[in-house]
Amino acid sequence: MTNSRIPWGPDTLSPTSEEAATETWQYWQNRINRASLVMLSEQKILSREQTKKIAEAQREAEKELNAPGASPIFDIMPLEKLLIKHCGQEATLIHTGRSRQDIFATLNQARLRRAVIDTFDELNKLRKQLLAIAECNVETWMPAYTNGVQAMPITLGFYLWAFLESFERDAARLKEAWVRVNQCALGSGVLACSAWPLSRERLAELLGFDAPIINGLDSSQVSLFDIPLEAASIASNIAVRITVLIQDLAQQYSQTRPWIMLDDSDAYGSSAMPQKRNPGILNKTRARASDVIGATTTAFFRAHNLNLGMYDNKESVLEDNAKVFSLTVSMLALTTQAFSMLRVNKERALEELENDWTCTMALAEALQMHYKVPFRVGHNFASDVVSKGRKNGWLPNNIPFETVQKSYEEITEKLEGKALRLPLSEQEFRGYLAPENVVRSRIGTGAPSPLSTSKNLISIAKQLEQDELWLNKKKQDLSEAAINLDTAFAKL
Numbered sequence: 001m002t003n004s005r006i007p008w009g010p011d012t013l014s015p016t017s018e019e020a021a022t023e024t025w026q027y028w029q030n031r032i033n034r035a036s037l038v039m040l041s042e043q044k045i046l047s048r049e050q051t052k053k054i055a056e057a058q059r060e061a062e063k064e065l066n067a068p069g070a071s072p073i074f075d076i077m078p079l080e081k082l083l084i085k086h087c088g089q090e091a092t093l094i095h096t097g098r099s100r101q102d103i104f105a106t107l108n109q110a111r112l113r114r115a116v117i118d119t120f121d122e123l124n125k126l127r128k129q130l131l132a133i134a135e136c137n138v139e140t141w142m143p144a145y146t147n148g149v150q151a152m153p154i155t156l157g158f159y160l161w162a163f164l165e166s167f168e169r170d171a172a173r174l175k176e177a178w179v180r181v182n183q184c185a186l187g188s189g190v191l192a193c194s195a196w197p198l199s200r201e202r203l204a205e206l207l208g209f210d211a212p213i214i215n216g217l218d219s220s221q222v223s224l225f226d227i228p229l230e231a232a233s234i235a236s237n238i239a240v241r242i243t244v245l246i247q248d249l250a251q252q253y254s255q256t257r258p259w260i261m262l263d264d265s266d267a268y269g270s271s272a273m274p275q276k277r278n279p280g281i282l283n284k285t286r287a288r289a290s291d292v293i294g295a296t297t298t299a300f301f302r303a304h305n306l307n308l309g310m311y312d313n314k315e316s317v318l319e320d321n322a323k324v325f326s327l328t329v330s331m332l333a334l335t336t337q338a339f340s341m342l343r344v345n346k347e348r349a350l351e352e353l354e355n356d357w358t359c360t361m362a363l364a365e366a367l368q369m370h371y372k373v374p375f376r377v378g379h380n381f382a383s384d385v386v387s388k389g390r391k392n393g394w395l396p397n398n399i400p401f402e403t404v405q406k407s408y409e410e411i412t413e414k415l416e417g418k419a420l421r422l423p424l425s426e427q428e429f430r431g432y433l434a435p436e437n438v439v440r441s442r443i444g445t446g447a448p449s450p451l452s453t454s455k456n457l458i459s460i461a462k463q464l465e466q467d468e469l470w471l472n473k474k475k476q477d478l479s480e481a482a483i484n485l486d487t488a489f490a491k492l
Contacts, residue, residue, distance in 0.1 A: 016118035035206035055492040057086035097194035105185035115325035122332035134160035158448035184209035188219035208481030239292035259348035396433035
C-alpha cells in the first residue's frame, strides 16, 4: 500500500494492494499460458503429448522467471523464447488462435479487475469509519453552510449520513461496472477470432472471468476504451466528493476557535510559529483527489485521439488508467486516516450555532404552522429581527423581546395593512430559535432529527454489510478460479 502516513511531501505510489503487487504483467502472461494450454487440450486442438511437453516447458520457464535476480518480462515474445528453449519450436503451438492483442487486452482487464476490487475495499473502510463517527454524533449540533454562510442547524451524524449515502451510490456504481470489467478478451485473436474451435467461455472461466466479451473486434480493440474509462470515471466521481468533504474539514480547522481538530499525530508544527498545528493530512488528501481527477482526464484525452487497430497506441491509455486507481486507493486511505484522527468539540460546535441567527427559518415556519401566519409575513419578520440583532450585536438568546414584538407589528402593518400583535410568548420565541429544538422538529424522509438519523444509519450499516459480503464473494471467486486453473494445469 502507498505510504499514507506522511502528511506532506512527495511519496512513491505503490500498487493498489499486496495482491496487485504480485499480479504483474509476467504473472498474467504465465496464467494466460496455463489457461490456453488447458483449453487447447480439452478442445483436442493439441494432442496429449504436445500439451504435456509444452506444459513442462511452461513450468521451467516460470522457474527461470521467478528465480532471484531474474529480470521481469513485459511482452509475450521473451516468454515464448523461453518455451522454445525448453521444448523447441513446438512450444509455439501454445499461441494457437491467440494474438498479442487479445493477450494484452485480457491481461489489462485482469489488472483492472483487481484495481476495482481494491478500490471497493478501500471505499468500504472509509464508509465504516464515517459510519462509526456518525453513530456517535447524532446529537452533535452543528451548522450547515451554503455559500460558506451558516444556513440551517443540523447534526454531525446527519452531515456524515449524506456522504455515506453518496459513497453507497459509488459502491453501487462499482458493482454495476464489475459486470463489464470482469469479462475476458482471450481467444478473440487480433480482432476477428480464429478458425480453430476455441472455447472462449472456458478461457474466461479458467482466468476467473464471468464471461467473454462476445464480439471479437470489441473484445480486443473497442472495449479497451470504454470499460477502463467507465471505471476511471467512477473513481474520479468519488474524488470530487472527497474534495468537498475534506474542504469542509479544512474550513472548520482553519477557524480561530475551531470545533473540529485533528490529533497531533496528523498535524505538524511550524518551524517558526509555536502556535501552529498544520493539517498536513487534509492538504495531502485534497492534493491526492486532484491527482485522481487529473489522471482520469489524461486517460480520456489520450483515448479520444486514438484509432482502432494496433494495440500499442492504446497501451498509454491503460497505463494512465492504472495510475487512476493507484491514486484512488491512496486517496481513500488518506481520507480514512484523516477521519480516524478527527476530534470534535461538541460544546464549541453548539456555541458556533448560538453565535448566529441560523434558526430563523424555523421561526417563520412555526408562525405559519401554529398561528396560520402567511410564510412571507413570517419570513420578513424573521429577517427584520436578524437585521436589528446584527446591527446591535444581539443574538437569539439576548435580543430584547420588546424589540421582537415591535418588529412584528411593523412588518404586519407594512404587509397586512395593520399592526398585529406577535402571537408568541418570549419563551416560545427563544425556544423556536434553539438549535436543538429546531433539529429535533425536522421530521419526514431524510430529516436530520436524531431519531431519523439513527434509523437511517441502521439502513446504511446493513447495505455496507451487504457490500462487504459482495466484495468477499468476488475475492473468493478469484481465489477459487486461480486454484482451479492450477489444478487443471497440473493434470496436463
